[in-house]
Amino acid sequence: MLAVFVASGTAQSQGDESQTAPATGAITGQVVTETGQPLAGATVSVRAYGGTGQGRNTITDAEGKFQVSGLEPLSYIVAASVSAYVTAPRDPDTTQAPYYRVGDSVRLQLMKGGVMTGTVTTSAGEPVVGVRVQAFLIRDSNGQPPRYGISSRGRTTDDRGIYRIYGLSPGTYIVSAGGASFSGFSASPYDTDTPTYAPSSARDTAMEVNVPVSGEAANIDIRYRGEPGHMISGNAIDTAGATIPSGFSIALSLTSNGLSQMSNSSYQPPGSRGFSFYGIADGDYDVVAQTYSPGGEFALSEPRRVKVRGADITGVELTVKPLGSITGHLALEESKVPECKGKRRPLFGETLITPWHNEKAAIKDQPQFPWSFGSPAFPDKQGDFTLRNLAPGQYRFHTRPLAKYWYVQSISLRPSVSPAAKGGPTTRAVDAARNWIAVRSGDRVSGLVITLAEGAASLKGQIKVADGQRLSPKVFVYLVPAEADKAENVLRYFASPVAADGSFALNNLPPGRYLTIAKASGENESNVLSKLRLPDDTETRAKLRQEAGLAKTETELKPCQNLTDYLLPFNSPVPPK
Secondary structure, three states, X not given: OOOOOOOOOOOOOOOOOOOOOOOOEEEEEEEXXXXXXXXXXXXXXXXXXXXXOOEEEEEOOOXXXXXXXXXXXXXXXXXXXXXXXXXXXXXXXXOOOOOEOOOOEEEEEEEEOEEEEEEEEOOOOOEOXXXXXXXXXXXXXXXXXXXXXXXXXXXXXXXXXXXXXXXXXXXXXXXXXXXXXXXXXXXXXXXXEOOEEOOOXXXXXXXXXXXXXXXXXXXOOEEOOOOEOEEEEEEEEEOOOOOOOOOEEEEEEEEEOOEEEEEEEEEEOOOOOOEEEEEEOOEEEEEEEEEEOOOOOEEEXXXXXXXXXXXXXXXXXXXXXXXXXXXXXXXXXXOOOHHHOOOOOOOHHHOOEEEEEOOOOOOOOOOOHHHHHOOOEOOOOOOEEEEEEEOOEEEEEEEXXXXXXXXXXXXXXXXXXXXXXXXXXXXXXXXXXXXXXXXXXXXXXXXXXXXXXXXXXXXXXXXXXXXXXXXXXXXXEEEEEOOHHHOXXXXXXXXXXXXOOOEEEEEEEOOXXXXXXXXXXXXXXXXXXXXXXXXXXXXXXXXXHHHHHXXXXXXXXOOXXXXXXXXXXXXXXXXXX
């Protein structure tokens, strides 16, 4: 989905909805290339968001079309795959993949993946046969580092020492040969060597390789050094000092240039004496142990910093602790306004609630992958939900009803009342939209209430440009509250990217008076949409409200109103060429 306040991220129709939701339904669509050509024989996966509920796979027909029927009314992720193709790069202002509901028609775009080729030879020029070569993405096509560690693809050299890695997303890579295997044990003669990075160096001086969109980076040759690596070994236990029946997964992350980079993993079986990593080069590493229970609960150790300097490291002790959780309730508040009568209610199974951690407060030189454990949740039939596996940190919450005429009215955390507090003064609920909610290891936070209210409006329109004026390539339409008493209500701030033809659309808007403004973002500015609702970014909202006030473009949205053909002046002119 787009950021928390974008109302046009899914493929659902913008027309009126039927009052009654179907018991089951279908998701249809088409898979195409970046040029719009249909892709036949692509595998399409449709699964419930968060890994719950049912899932289906199907194959596209000769026209690239697909249909998956018999789906329950939930929110779904729809993905496509075909050999040598990759998903088109996501817009840097999106934070999560789009989600869909039954009845949606989805257009999925894949692009031909990039290729990297080269040879691996010894210092004498002889081919190195059967060594695994890995290409690690360090920056995507938008110049941003991977969100939760480095993604990689690899291939093994042939009898000529030649490798060819295909299906690469566009971006900047480093490439290495040899080194520890991802299975955590030696599987080839090269696994105990330190990795040799192109052209023939250690990680810190590795050559960066640009892989263009659907293009090829050729002659990325590696002169293999064949230097023996070191070992890191230790033992993982749980908080009670016992081993876990499922064993432990151990993650080893290289810290380089102030960034933590996922590099290797190992496994400690139940009852074993511990874990080991081989082929480790000199450097600074973080080691983290994790385990899970059959019920889907994860436990995680704190990162242990290890410095390898010319010798093996042994005796690393890791103690896992349970991750945190937050339980809550989704409340629905109906409207008595005649214009809202007969509108479709939100379905709990379609209403996804997602925790987002405070990236500013996260320690940058520690592993970032633990944040990915905190999965979204659906409310049950009573509206109750639990957000599980939350790493220690600060959180805010995203939910957007797929029902067109409903909006998020409030997000609050009600205090727990102890027996001693009964009859005495009570603590007021915390506005969880304006404030971060802190979670520590093992915390079981309760009392989160998200209220959806009926009466949402929608706004569709077009950017109006003056004669001789052209539209910037990255323009957003912002809605900010016009009422002074709503200025601190972050749930009243909205934004939508403007399409190439100047059109825009916003849905699920609370009724009220708004100041509207269209303006371009900076060339290197990213996550524009997400930053607008950060609890502690009051300065951004105040500045935007001031700019919108100067533009003097105000509109009032009535409950359940669909405002169309709205013309909005462009406030960031760019001189014509």
